[in-house]
Structures are given as C-alpha cells and as structure tokens.
Amino acid sequence: MLRISEIKLPLDHAEDALRPAIVQKLEIADDDLISFSLFRRGYDARKQANILLVYSVDVVLRDEAAVLARHGGSPHVAPTPDMAYRPVANASAAPGAARPVVVGMGPCGLFAGLILAQMGFRPIILERGKAVRERTKDTWGLWRKEVLHPESNVQFGEGGAGTFSDGKLYSQIKDPRHLGRKVLEEFVRAGAPEEILYVSKPHIGTFRLVSMVEKMRASIEALGGEVRFEQRVADLDLQHGQLRGLTLASGEYLPCTHLVLAIGHSARDTFEMLHARGVFLEAKPFSIGFRIEHPQSLIDRARFGKFVRHPLLGAADYKLVHHSGNGRSVYSFCMCPGGTVVAATSEPNRVVTNGMSQYSRAERNANAGIVVGITPDDYPGGPLAGIAFQRQWESRAYELGGGGYHAPGQTVGDFIAGRPSTALGSVQPSYKPGVTPTDLSTALPDYAIEAIREALPAFDRKIRGYAMHDAVLTGVETRTSSPLRITRNNDDYQSVNTAGLFPAGEGAGYAGGIYSAAIDGIEVAEAVARDLVARQAKA
Numbered sequence: 001m002l003r004i005s006e007i008k009l010p011l012d013h014a015e016d017a018l019r020p021a022i023v024q025k026l027e028i029a030d031d032d033l034i035s036f037s038l039f040r041r042g043y044d045a046r047k048q049a050n051i052l053l054v055y056s057v058d059v060v061l062r063d064e065a066a067v068l069a070r071h072g073g074s075p076h077v078a079p080t081p082d083m084a085y086r087p088v089a090n091a092s093a094a095p096g097a098a099r100p101v102v103v104g105m106g107p108c109g110l111f112a113g114l115i116l117a118q119m120g121f122r123p124i125i126l127e128r129g130k131a132v133r134e135r136t137k138d139t140w141g142l143w144r145k146e147v148l149h150p151e152s153n154v155q156f157g158e159g160g161a162g163t164f165s166d167g168k169l170y171s172q173i174k175d176p177r178h179l180g181r182k183v184l185e186e187f188v189r190a191g192a193p194e195e196i197l198y199v200s201k202p203h204i205g206t207f208r209l210v211s212m213v214e215k216m217r218a219s220i221e222a223l224g225g226e227v228r229f230e231q232r233v234a235d236l237d238l239q240h241g242q243l244r245g246l247t248l249a250s251g252e253y254l255p256c257t258h259l260v261l262a263i264g265h266s267a268r269d270t271f272e273m274l275h276a277r278g279v280f281l282e283a284k285p286f287s288i289g290f291r292i293e294h295p296q297s298l299i300d301r302a303r304f305g306k307f308v309r310h311p312l313l314g315a316a317d318y319k320l321v322h323h324s325g326n327g328r329s330v331y332s333f334c335m336c337p338g339g340t341v342v343a344a345t346s347e348p349n350r351v352v353t354n355g356m357s358q359y360s361r362a363e364r365n366a367n368a369g370i371v372v373g374i375t376p377d378d379y380p381g382g383p384l385a386g387i388a389f390q391r392q393w394e395s396r397a398y399e400l401g402g403g404g405y406h407a408p409g410q411t412v413g414d415f416i417a418g419r420p421s422t423a424l425g426s427v428q429p430s431y432k433p434g435v436t437p438t439d440l441s442t443a444l445p446d447y448a449i450e451a452i453r454e455a456l457p458a459f460d461r462k463i464r465g466y467a468m469h470d471a472v473l474t475g476v477e478t479r480t481s482s483p484l485r486i487t488r489n490n491d492d493y494q495s496v497n498t499a500g501l502f503p504a505g506e507g508a509g510y511a512g513g514i515y516s517a518a519i520d521g522i523e524v525a526e527a528v529a530r531d532l533v534a535r536q537a538k539a
Ligand code: FAD
Pocket: 103, 104, 105, 106, 107, 108, 109, 110, 126, 127, 128, 129, 154, 155, 156, 157, 158, 159, 160, 161, 162, 163, 164, 165, 166, 167, 168, 169, 170, 231, 232, 233, 234, 262, 263, 264, 265, 266, 267, 270, 334, 342, 344, 354, 355, 356, 504, 505, 506, 507, 511, 512, 513, 514, 515, 517
C-alpha cells in the first residue's frame, strides 16, 4: 500500500472527485487503482476565494513498485507506514512482579494505566479527585454558585485537566512510532467520533469526553486494573534513592517500587512534597497572559470569507504570534472556537482562566489565551519559584475581580488606550460566575502588559477586527504549562535521582496538551513494563 498526500480539491468538489484526482496525481490508468481509503483530510484557507481540501489517502495499486519508482523522491508518494501498536512487554514474562502504581488520571495517567493493563500488569491508579460525574457537579458548583472544591474541580478529578476543554487532539511533537494513532483509536473505541482518525485538527468537545473517560476506566478495570478516587498521594517513602512506597492523605501506606507520576501542572502541594523529599526538580519556562473573546462570526468571516460555516470547515480557529519590541513573544494559546471561558482555579481565593467548548463549537464567542513567554529569569529562586509567581498573579486577579471568583475584565479598546473599563460592550464575556470591568494593567507584570498591548494591533493586521474595541480580555491565564520539570533520564524514563519514580505528562514537563500527555503516558508505561520484566529476570 502507498500513502499519497497533498491531493488538493475545491471545497465543494463532487463526491466522486477523489478517485480521478488520485489517478491523475499518480499518472496511472483508472483500473490500475484497485482501492483507496482516506487517511487525512485538512484544508488550505490561505486563499479565501479558493479554499481547498487537502487529502492524504492510502492506495492499493496494480503495480505499486512501478509507481513508486516513477515518483521516487517525491515526499507525497511513499509506502504506507505500519502504524499498528504492538505492546513492548507482557506481565507473563514477570511472574510475581509488584503491581505498578499510577498517580493521576488525566490523559497521561489514563493511557499509562490502560497500556499497563493491556500488557497484563494490573496497575493501581490513584486519583485525588472524584469520578467524572461527581466531579462535573463540583466543577459547575464553582461556575454557578461560586463554591470551589479544592480536590474536585477543573484541574483535579477523573479525566484530568482536559475533561472540561475543547478536546483538541493534535500536537506538533515528533511521533516516529505513531503512538498518536493508538491514542486516537482508543478514544474512538471509547466513543469519540470516527472522524478524529482522519480530520487534520480533530477535537472532541467536553460532553463526550466525560463518557469516554468512564468507558476507558471500565476497560482498565476489566483487565484487572484498579482505580481509586479521592486518594491523594501525600508522601513518598524513599530509601537510598529508591522508591519503596507511598502514603496517602488518609494515612494509608502502600508499598510500591514502580510509580508513574502523572499529576498535571496544578498539583502544587505534591510538587512541594517532592522537593522536600529531595526528588530532583528544576524551574522551566511557561507563559502568562489573558483570555480574549471575540464574536465567532468575526473570526469565521476573516478566515473563511464566503465559505463561512461550511460543514467541512466548521467554526474557524486561528494561531497568532508577535515578537514584541521589548523582546517578549506573545502568542495565542489553546484557541477554542465557539466556546466559553472557564474558571480554572484549584486553589481558594485565586482566579485562573482557560477555555472549553462543545463538539458543535456553536457558542457565540471565540476565545483564546493571549500569552507571553516567560523564563526562570523572571521568577528566580529555585524550582518552586514559578508556583509562587503564579499564585501572586492569581491572587491579584481574584482581588481585581472583586471576590466570589469573578474575573477581572477589560475591553480591548480600553486596554490598548490604557484606561479602565467601567462597562463592557457588544461582546458579552462567557466566563462564569462573572466578569468585573476594571483595569488589567496591574494584573500582570509590566513587561507582559506592554508586550500584549503591542501585539493586539499587530494581530488586527492579520485578522481584521481582532483589536475591535469591544473584544473582551479576562484574566489571568497562568496555567499554560508546568512551571517546573521533574527531570527524568532519557533512556529509562526514571527520575534522575529517584529510581522507581517515573515522572510523566504535563506536570512533569514532558507534555503540553491532551494528545502529547497521552502519548507520554504510553511511553512511560512501556518503560515501567520493561523495567518490571528486567528486574524479574534478574531476581
Ligand atoms: P492532568 O490532566 O492535569 O491530570 C493530572 C491528574 O493528577 C489530575 O486528575 C489530578 O487530580 C491528579 N493528581 C494530582 N496530584 C495528585 C496526587 N498527589 N495524588 C493523586 N492524584 C493527583 N489540551 C488540549 O490538548 N486540548 C484542549 O482543548 C485543551 N483544553 C483545555 C481546557 C482547560 C479548561 C484546561 C484546564 C486544560 C486544557 N488543555 C487542553 C490542557 C490539557 O488538559 C492538559 O495538557 C492535559 O490534561 C495534561 O494531562 P496530564 O495527564 O499530564 O495531567
């Protein structure tokens, strides 16, 4: 089979136009093409008057060798890679091995647990938050009733941080082993729409994620795994640089030699515990900023012109970058077409924004983080200094919002002009429990304010109307990625100074987003399995 890419057809092409386009591209006769299947469909909207669909297909040909020879050297004609997932080990090769423990049931922990269960290692998954249905009620409690549950919220609970999200499932990471395909296939098995296997920027939306996470939990349990909620890991038992066990917040002690630490970027108390126990951590760069909201129709028009709301295009997204005069880069982050801005704090009396959407992406506003890259030079003081920095600005946002988890907000027009907003205009912010019009100029460090002020008019030159007066900024966006790394070895995936501890996913600094966290979960689970087998072989 060969994979043919970059087959371009007009957006409204006839249903049967793909076959002749393949034949033409390969310069073959029609009956030389035995069959084909769709691998990927994206679009090219650079020329608005002529938006094109861009296909990759897998083809079976009468004479593949001849076609390959004729197109040799073309990056768009190549043998179809083998994308099947093959387990790297099996528990039958490690009889009597201790059960591995996975801490955290976000996408990383979920996939680590699933892969370990599929290899027969019967993992124990410990999650500090609640099962996803109960967690949903608690999360809505903050949005509707201003009540935060510090152990059950947007960051903590079954499904992890991505559960109340847009469910975007793509990333720019290198994936030579095609582990992303395994992730997408497992998601489809759990109820995601089949199209995530072939559209170029798949997304799931929040409602469906809830039931998918439940199905994946059921699969892990059916394979002998165990999932325990409301079980916060409070301490580790380390002896001579080797993990021996862990203690839960309840006081229960669990012996454990292999622990996948997939705790996400908001487990600040756990980071503090790791630091106190001497596990090697280091500060890393992340980004801070605001969330911006525009009418989705403005973004659709700017991107798609006359093709607005075409069923194959959906609601338009965007990606923007600006290098500011003060040396800072400002960029759009986690853009959610047709979605809502959500209250995403996990700590009392702090305000954090993020974005989510449903599968339909049909809400009135488009939202995105507009964030500024920062480095440990901006928050000197060791591995935990980034957390103190985040807390400082999240508390400031709470204060500016006037309490009750209301977010401080400002129109883009007022923000650029440097005057406080006393009212908001035609763009109604979607953040719940509410937005307080104010002055955001003291909501972040001066360099970040200056860089964002410069970036918004520059973005307006790319998307006309982007700096419209009534677009709304709400703050603050501080949980863009982990402020630290739990550094691990490249070869065995274990902490550089703590054997048996396998840092994984976003919180450990090895992923950013659902898809890459899930892939990292697979790789770490494989490392755990290999080590379990190797140790049993030595024993
Ligand atoms: P997490 O998902 O953060 O999971 C960590 C888990 O560990 C949590 O469930 C937590 O409760 C648990 N935990 C922490 N400490 C302990 C402990 N001591 N004991 C036991 N359990 C513990 N990414 C995308 O790719 N696409 C999107 O559209 C998208 N939208 C988002 C929208 C929102 C509102 C948010 C908050 C995030 C969004 N993200 C999105 C980011 C994405 O959710 C994260 O990158 C991803 O969830 C990271 O996965 P993870 O498994 O590494 O960590």
